[in-house]
Amino acid sequence: MKTVLRALLLLFPFFLLSQLQSPSQFLGYGLGSQFTRHHQVLDYYEYLASAAPDRLVLKDYGTTNERRRLVLAYVSAAGNISNLEAIRQEHLKNTEGQGTPEKAVVWLSYNVHGNESVSTEASMQTVYELLTQKSHYLDNTVVIIDPCVNPDGRDRYVNWYNQHKNTPYQVDPYSKEHHEGWWSGRSNHYMFDLNRDWAWLTQVESQQRLKVYNQWLPHVHVDFHEQGVDNPYYFAPAAEPYHEVITDFQREFQKTIGKNHAKYFDQNGWLYFTKEIFDLLYPSYGDTYPTYNGAIGMTYEQGGSGRAGLGIITGIGDTLTLKDRIAHHHTTGLSTIEVAHQNAQGLNTEFRKFYENKDFKYANYVLNGNSDKVNALARLLDRHAIEYGFANGGSVKGFDYATGKMGSMKITEGSLVVPTDQTKGTLVKVLFEPEAKLSDSVTYDITAWSLPYAYGLNAVATAGSVAMNGAAKRTASAAGKVNATNYGYIANWNSLADAKFLAALLEQGVRVRKAHKPFAVDGASFDRGSLIILLGDNKHHRDFVGTMTSLLDAHPEMDLHIATTGFVDNGKDFGSRHVDMVSKVKVAMLAGEPTSTLRFGEIWHFFEQQLHYPLSILDESYFDRVDLSRYDVLILPGGYGYKEYMNEQRSKKIKDWVRAGGKLIAMGGAIDGLAKDESFAIKPKTAEKDTTLTLDPYDGTERERIKHQITGAILKTTVDATHPLAYGYGDHYFTLKLGSRAFDWLDGGSAVYLTAGQNEPVSGFAGSEATKKIANTLVFGSQSMGSGQVVYMVDNPLFRGFWENGKLFFANALFMVD
Known part of the structure; x- marks a missing residue:
């Protein structure tokens, strides 16, 4: 009898495992045969949490702008789940060179881009198998799963697809279900790209997620994505450039994981590529930001994205289905956990080494300037759990950001001091360094972002020590002093x-x-x-x-x-x-096809979440029927279709409105649509013809092309502080230039501009031909037209919501320019 009972007890766990419903069983349809709405996904995770509470704990960490839940699933062996907080504390001790952690911590982030929808589907299969067939991975591993980083974007895509797909679905790539509209599901509610917001934390999803991320600082972080339909699967190791702070172990472990993935993909005959396109430099991605915090940060890219739907014919005539895409992401997810499980000890050892004292070039970054800007930067540092203090006065010597040379700066009790000798020291170096070292000029994103420039603060990077305390002194405001007798x-x-x-x-x-x-x-x-x-x-x-x-x-x-x-x-x-x-202006903004969703979203978010000022949105589909006299200001966000959109009729409508007293703010690509009309003063810079002819090798075309590009570089511009568009600024401004679009100075209307001596970046990459093109060109300016004004913003002062020092220019355009 005892033998039978013992056998039953041994079999009991397997009996429980077999009782867990798979995603297909729970949802009532085969996984991959439909797209699962966000609330259904959460229902499945809630079910797992109730069916296996000893091995999966589900915790909310926030809500989106559209009030959808943000959740994390903590998955591990029963003994680990019951001891989860102690494991977390022991793991964090490792960052201080203490403790004896034994568990590997893996964080998997799915669906940061809403219409890259396969990953959330894959997450359900992955968590199910972790609790069943692959449960032995969890003996020494804690897996944190975010099943949907961007629920608002995901549901926007899923709802759109369900409305427009054929039944069951149509693989013809020209069919409607493969052509998502302008208001796509990629971004969040405010049309922000959450995968580029990790460092800047402008969005509520990022802010809430990072608060929990900093409480764990995992060993491994994976960001699941999709790319073009015809692209094979991409996984680590990443492409160059790698930032110089990335350790040899982080590089090598990417290869270890990549080879494990390759083993499974080879067995299935699946195509893949590595070491191309996706580099590790720009700090605000879901692979780089974790990397700069000690993790093995990786991006996985499956072909498909918003075009693929449930199935699509690829360029070579194959059919790519949602089930195929699920299988690939599911495989790399489990493979990642498997490698972490096999290397838990090594991950803990190297994680401790990552946080040991580094011999950085600069010991402190010291910043002076407007107290509002200092406080804004301090709030960002708080969200990153970066330590800082305020100086006690005196002076400091080091690299002067304003001059680009060694110099000195007087400091006061309000000067912000950010040391690199702290737990987040590596991240401090990456975010504050004057210029990131590039091992390769071909990059996937911008190459400059240094926070002193972004926040418009005077700064010195110093190798010396700086005495500081914990708080800056504030001056008293007039609150409580307002009365009916003061003039x-x-x-x-x-x-x-x-x-x-x-x-x-x-x-x-x-x-x-x-x-x-x-x-x-x-x-x-x-x-x-x-x-x-x-x-x-x-x-x-x-x-x-x-x-x-x-x-x-x-x-x-x-x-x-x-x-x-x-x-x-x-x-x-x-x-x-x-x-x-100051006029209480009524503001409208164009939306739709000629505009970029990202550029539109930056302005929308600026008005609603930063300036807190009303904004009307006018869609291009009915813009021709809008009575513009109802508005004082019309904003044209950057975009790519304005040359076609600004036909003679629309151009006349806008010009007549401006002449009658309206104010037009044209940004980025929108200027292209105005420049073809002689009534607008803005004119493209005429490029000098190169009379020399050279033949470039076929294999060198990409290298030749980047000579004409500017991949997010910082340039020091000249400011006419007497111009209303530049009120509140000094004699220079550091602009983030995102391309080589160039326009001549405006006669009498140039508020911010580049001279011939300012066309070389102070930070970041700009191609040799591009720098020639932008010499003596406009950055921001205005033109009087009848009783109204046209404001031109060639560069983007609101880029990704993080270029803090540009935002006052936009406010000036609204309230100061008459």
């Missing part, structure tokens, strides 16, 4: 925080003036763009004092000066024509 109040204009305050004032019906000339009053000096809020202008406001007090409480960073008189010490009095009202 008025003055606010500086030099940061996005100031623009937010202005937007809030206008939304609350407070009348505000702006100064077009520098002035001094009551012994204090103010620059162009300063906001003047007068009691006399607001005597009919329903509750001026109460509203101002509430707004100052909501914007504690604002430091208002109380003006006792409108009679200035020097400059122009408050009643001068040089001190006029």
Whole structure:
């Protein structure tokens, strides 16, 4: 009897495993025969958590803009799940050279691009097999699965596909189901690419995810993607350039994993490629960011994406099905866990080495500047769990970001100090270094991003020590000092925080003036763009004092000066024509085919989540029927179809509206559509003809092509600070140039521009021919047209939401340019 009982007890776990429903059994259809909506995916994970609670724990980590749940599944052996927090703590001790961790930690991220939809389907098969056939992988491994990083984008695609597909489906690549529209499912609600947001954390999905990621810092992180239909599968090792901080072990372990994948793909006769296209440089990807935090970070790319649907005929006449795509991602997911399981000890040993003290060139990055910008950067550092402090005064010597040379800088009690001698020291180096070292100029993304330039702060990178403390001193604002007897109040204009305050004032019906000339009053000096809020202008406001007090409480960073008189010490009095009202403008933006979804999304997000100012969106499909007189400002986001879209009729409609007093803001590719009309002052720069003829080898065409490209480089520009478009800036601005599009200076309207001596980047790569082309060209400018204005933004001041120092230019275009 005891023998029988013992046998039954041994068989009991296998009995439990056999009782778990597969995804196909649970969903009621074969996995890969339909796309699974997000809530159904969560239903399956909830089912697993209830059916195997000792081996899978499901935890919410946030919600999306459209209120969909963001969840993580923690999967491991029963003994590990019951001890999960202790395992996490022991693992993190390893970053400090302490503890004796024994478990490997693997994090798998699926569906960061919503219409790269196969990965979420694959995640369900992967987690099922981890709990059944492959459960032995979990003895010494904790697997963290994010089944859908981008639920809003995924459901947008799945719902669209279900609406437009044939029954059961059509493999003809020209059929409607293979041609997703402009409002695609790739990006999140705000049309942001979440795979490029890991470092900048502009989106709620990224912010919530990284909070948990920093609590684990896994050994291995995989980001599952899809690429073009005709491309074979891609997996590690990555292509050059690798950033120089990436360790030899990280490089070699990518090869180890890649070879294990290749073993399974070879057995099945599946095609794949490695070491091409997808490099490890730009820090805001799902492979690079984890790599800079000690992980083996990898991207896996399956052919398919939003075009493939449930099945499609490829370029060579084969049929690629969703089931095929699931099988490939499922295979690499399990193969990754298998390798981690086999190398848990080595992963822990090398993870500790990664976090040992590094001999970095610079010990500290010290930053001076506007306190709003310093605080904005400090908030980003907090989200990354990067340690920092504030200086005690004195001076510091080192590399001066403003000059590009060695120099010195005076520091104050408000100077931000970011040391590299800390747990996140490697990440600090990557984000702050003046220029990333390139082992190969052919890259997949931008080649420059240094945070001092992005935030518009003066900075010195120093090898020396810097004394610091934990907090900066703040000056008191005028909150609590607003009353009905003061003549008025003055606010500086030099940061996005100031623009937010202005937007809030206008939304609350407070009348505000702006100064077009520098002035001094009551012994204090103010620059162009300063906001003047007068009691006399607001005597009919329903509750001026109460509203101002509430707004100052909501914007504690604002430091208002109380003006006792409108009679200035020097400059122009408050009643001068040089001190006029800020208009509460009604703003519209074009959406649809001529625009880029990403460029559109940056502006949309800027208005709703940063500036907090209303925006109307006008789709191109009905734009011709819109009465533009309803709007004061029209924004044309960057895009690629404007030359065709801006026909004679539309061009005339927009010109007539501008001449009647409208303000047009044209960005990036939208300028191309205006430049062909002689009424617009903007003109493409005429390239000098090269009279020499050379023949390049066939194999060298890519190298030759990059001579004409700028892959996200930082250039130092000249600023005309007297131009309303440049209020709040000094005499120079570091712009992030994303291409070689070039336009001549505007006569009298060039606010920011490049001279012949400024066409070489201070950071990042620009091809030799491209640098010649951009010499003496416009960056930002404006043109008067009748009673209205046209603002041209050749470079993108809102790029990916992270170029903080460009955002005031956009606010100037809205509120300062008349």
